[in-house]
Amino acid sequence: MTGFERPFVEIDDVSMRYGGTEGTLALRHTSMRIAKGEFVAVVGPSGCGKSTLMRLVTGLWPCSAGSVIVAGKEVDGPLSIAGMAFQAPTMLPWRTILQNVMLPLEVVEPHRRRLRGERSMYEEKARKLLALVGLAGFEDKTPHQLSGGMQQRASLCRALIHDPQLLMLDEPFGALDVFTREDLWVELQGVCNILKPTVVLVTHDLKEAVFLADRVMIMSARPGRIIAERTVPFPRPRALDLTYTQPFQELVHDLREHISAARRGEDMPVSPPGAITPGQEAPHAA
């Protein structure tokens, strides 16, 4: 990195209230910086405003106060450079898996314009992505012919088909069994290593956060704000065996304590941003 590089995502003193002045205050004075290519996980008590934060960053909702800047531009509407995946894969049941994966290309420019003339190139790309997550051979199936885990893999491909610079994942593995979930962590890590998007992952699973992220941001109970962050020092690629090691479990435990305190409405002593767990070396984070 040369000199100062502007963060890719800049969330500045953002507040968000649903339903007018008497409505629910979901976020209060939340700030966050995310570097290009960085993988950030956001954890916090249930209902603290994590999904709200995702909606503000992707421009699906406007903030009530503060600003969100992505790639140097203030977000003032839905972001075409973002790909999204949620807990429910939400595949269109009448379309094949390949057609579902290609859906964003029918909406997002410049792909929309190019799709008619370059359909076979785009189809090839969708097939390659599906192969990358172990779904080669399932392109022509419909969603109901696939398991939940397979549908979630396909929804990851759909989030990535238009080469998003920003990948926003809101509990994407929350509905899956633990084995499928862990397989998908490894696959997501592999895909990110190749495509290198900037990623924001909202999750309740602290192991998932530590396994996947360069940095974990911890939110307070509602109204949410960032109360602490941890840099994850483990080198990549990470293997699942890492989750059984003591440093990994200590970091998960540390996060759990922060969230328990946040649920009780207490703030733990806040570590400086980017604090590193004692005895561990600095990460490669972007």
Ligand SMILES: Nc1ncnc2c1ncn2[C@@H]1O[C@H](COP(=O)(O)OP(=O)(O)OP(=O)(O)O)[C@@H](O)[C@H]1O
């Ligand atoms: N569309 C909406 N209208 C009114 N209130 C909302 C709306 N969406 C969310 N809220 C409220 O805002 C607060 C934050 O919700 P949000 O979904 O962002 O939290 P979360 O941290 O993602 O929750 P969870 O961990 O349970 O998924 C909650 O109190 C919720 O009830």
